[in-house]
Amino acid sequence: MNFDFSDDQKFLREEARKFLSAQCTTKEVREVLDDEEMSHHAGVWQKIVEMGWLGAAIPEEYGGLGLGMLEMCVIAEELGRALAPVPFGSSAFFFAEAIKLAGSEEQKKTLLPGVADGSIVGCIAASEGPGVVDTGHINATFKDGAISGAKVPVTDGDIATHAVVLVKEGSGQSLVVVELNGDGVARNSLGTIEPTRSHAEIKFDGAKAERLGDAGQGMPLYDQILNRAAVLLAFEQLGGASVCLDMANDYAKERVAFGRPIGGNQAIKHKLADMYVKNEVARSNCYYGAWALSTDASELPEAAAAARVAASEAYWFASKENIQTHGGMGFTWEVDCHLYYRRAKLLAVQAGGPAVWKEKLVSALEAKND
């Protein structure tokens, strides 16, 4: 039984935590929050690019570090702790994984080195409006090497240079890659509840696109990409949830009311114990997802879904109850609690919300037990 990260991976975690706690504090996060013109923190982004983390799970032959998915999980957790206001997840978890999974040799050679060195920032564009992404809601169309239609919202869509886009092709769906700085692409930034990660509406009008994977394979490929990204997002969520528990715990010990720290009251103690239980359930499910992802196990669909469901629940609970534990202070702009509350919701609904993943999980269990 070796259900833990290796010593090398733990060392990477320590190094990443040290780096981020020096280079990416909530001061940097707030610079993005308070400046409407800032889509992300370019200074932090540049330093992260230099660390080479974007290529942690990209093979060396395509310009990456060739470490592996477990290393990427470790990095994801630390980025989540730091609330990193950068398009890391869009580029590394979604775009690079999509190219690795479905790309031709030519596409891998053209695109992955750019992701690894930061010259390409990728994103994924699926949603077109309120509601779950499914075949009935995909109207953007691919025909004769070009796409038309609109995607909204696209996380990091106004920063990205490239997008993987889920489109209608004939009577089915396909994935395509689009260069976003080319002709026929118009982008508008959107206001969201999470301004430290930018979002855009992208309108395509005959933009040049090339297919990623086979025609008509859009939905199954999209599902597989989501399964991979879900594990990484879950680690990012886990990182944020852990910080919320630490913040609430520290505050409960120092805030005095009725003559003693509020953390001496069972209403607070039990709330924080509940947070701890949810975080541990999430951590264990995340580890299993990491194992399935790193070994390409047949259990990946249910492992990824369980990690995602557990981490979404843990982060939601920890972020809202962290505000509650802080009382009125927690509802001020100056105290950091709301940063996690915002990020928790972004990460929970990006790539499908909890209800979607619960349904995926049960479908996977049904398929297993047929």
Add this chain to the structure above:
Amino acid sequence: MDFQDSPEEAEFRAEANAFLSKHLQPKDGNSIRERGDDYLQRAKDWQKVKAEGGFAQITWPKEIGGRGGSPMQQVIWNQEESQFDAPTGPFAIGLGMCVPTVIAFGSDEHKKRFVGPALLGEEIWCQLFSEPSAGSDVAGLKTKAVKDGDDWVINGQKVWTTGAQFSDYGIVLTRTDPDVPKHKGLTMFIIDMKQEGVEVRPIHQASGGREFNEVYFTDVRIPDSDRLGDPGMGWKVALVTLMNERLAVGGSPGPDWKEIMDYARDAGSMGDAAFRQKLADWYVAAQGYKLTKFRTQTALSKGETPGPENSIGKIITANHLQDICNSAIEMQDHYGLITDKDKAPAEAIFQQSFMWAPGLRIAGGTDEILKNIIAERVLGLPQDVRVDKDKPFSAF
């Protein structure tokens, strides 16, 4: 990251499995086997075979009859044994909690007299701590022990004593000094359960069964030589017992996501979207519990001390069980009331566990006490207000 045994662990697992296969039948699916009238004798027989084979109390030193093995080997043994129809119930408390306390605080004579027979399944032990007015706050107990010559005379009542009806010995926590704060006036003894003045009465539980007991003491005499620890040190002794309890409690107590999913399929309810969402939550919780144990085992396997993550176990499993059984009954609607095994789906396992679940949320530490433990010992939050902490017990 993997789920493989190390070569040494695999070797031990194979050895354990071979021994078990030789002596026991594998478990029959998920069904809970009826214990039957011969259960106690079967348990005693199996304990003897196990001890003679060198598999009883694997982590105990060889000098006292253990195997001198590692905690990881004990985990492997427990995993393998749970795959078989092994009657281990009557010994869990004695060997898991009482006898370790005797080993820690008893005399050499005690160890010589009691450890061997307990290991060989010849003598069964029970733990006598809880009282009608002392449950979560067990240090508030009232059973009196008064010194009389070389003996102590015990009067009082214990409650929720598992296995008292067939126990030969017990460890009993008593109040020997009511004029000091409650934790400081307690003393622990070994008690002969078959002697005059000890009366065991089964408790009729809310679930309908009678597994637990009340135990009444009327002028029961215990020689001073059967005291465990100094007079007034009983709480310290009890903490050693309870520390072992937390290691002993665990395991899946009843139907889980798989059983309710099987039922839902048979019943044609898998199309119910609300049910599917709940099923996902149950799977995540069950996996969370199982995988957290894997993390603990990983620490053991590496020779490290496990972290506090295991403390989440019973809070999850007990609530999880109650929720699943409730939903299974509601899915059956009016018919879900039926407990007749030949009529109720899954031989009424959901209905049975529905009535057992409230007890599970209380036994071995209530949800609320376990959350206090996580808050205080894991998160380092302040203790609850204890207005009786520094005052003599007799003042209340």
